[in-house]
Amino acid sequence: MTTLLEPIGKKTPPERSATSPARYAAGRTARYAMLLLVVIVVLIPVYVLFVTSFKGAGDASPARAWALPTTWTLENWQTAWTTLAPAIGRSLQMVIPSTIISAFLGSLNGFVLARWRFKGADIVFTLILFGMFIPYQAVMIPLNQLVLNLGIPNGIPSLILLHVVYGIPITTLIFRNYYTTVPAELIEAARVDGAGMLRTYWNVLLPISVPSFVVVLIWQFTNAWNDFLFAVFFSSSQNGPVTVALNNLANGALLQNYGVSMAGALLASFPTLLVYIILGKYFVGGLMSGSVKG
Incomplete structure (x- = not known):
């Protein structure tokens, strides 16, 4: 009976509209995650440059490239x-x-x-x-x-x-x-x-x-x-x-x-x-x- 009282031409919202905000949020999260990954990859050489520049002569070696300085020096x-x-x-x-x-x-x-x-x-x-x-x-x-x-x-x-x-x-x-x-x-x-x-x-x-x-x-x-x-x-x-x-x-x-x-x-x-x-x-x-x- 209620369907007969609905205005002619009114369309029921599609079911996918209920999930579109969730899909949008998931897509935005994926984009931000990808951008964060790119930033990390780009900044890795900068990190190695920075920490190595504060290491002493005996501490700066390829084997310890990722490690923080044992003693920070200028x-x-x-x-x-x-x-x-x-x-x-x-x-x-x-x-x-x-x-x-x-x-x-x-x-x-x-x-x-x-x-x-x-x-x-x-x-x-x-x-x-x-x-x-x-x-x-x-x-x-x-x-x-x-x-x-x-x-x-x-x-x-x-x-x-x-x-x-x-x-x-x-x-x-x-x-x-x-x-x-x-x-x-x-x-x-x-x-x-x-x-x-x-x-x-x-x-x-x-x-x-x-x-x-x-x-x-x-x-x-x-x-x-x-x-x-x-x-x-x-x-x-x-x-x-x-x-x-x-x-x-x-x-x-x-x-x-x-x-x-x-x-x-x-x-x-x-x-x-x-x-x-x-x-x-x-x-x-x-x-x-x-x-x-x-």
Whole structure:
């Protein structure tokens, strides 16, 4: 009788709706468990680095890699800092100017190729992108000869030039993709107001380019800081960056002192880690800002 009094067209909720919250909770739990597993796997090397850096010379061995230090000591950190501090300073002298210069040049290139079109712009853009796909090893000898012919001193000056040049393709790509999303009406309004190319770039596009600059600065800083191939070819242990000094620290007389090597590796990674902590939350948003054209 009650079924006859039910409104016509009313459907009984499916039986599976009663279990859908439980299924959703189970799926969410499985996803979190998988993420936790991935985090643990990623952090295992960090754990070994950290605990080994506080072990004494006799306590740091492959057999006790997972064990906590018998006696916690800061001697390894002191030795690593004394050895690497000059090289860290040289790395900062190299990375900061090369990152800023390549980001600025890439921004200019991206603006011209995206919004100030000229005949053959697509061909020029394609040729610039070729630089991203040329292996460093294939051009190392010609680069070395070019640096010698230009009279650029070996060490930090030559490394700055190389990182600027090799950073231009990727920075140009990122900025060009971002500037293509800027409304054309904004550029036309600047032209109507009498602004030329440089004034339009400086007063209109540069202030709204912060997301792309964040991406480029993180990318270039990390690549230049972690570079080892250029550093080996164009510098030495006396005038090279921290990667060369860290390699010498691991392969020198302190080879059996794993604690010093681990402390040095952590010290060398702190600047890039600090950059990601400060700017990391803007990285994904800035990277995606030029991926969808509005």
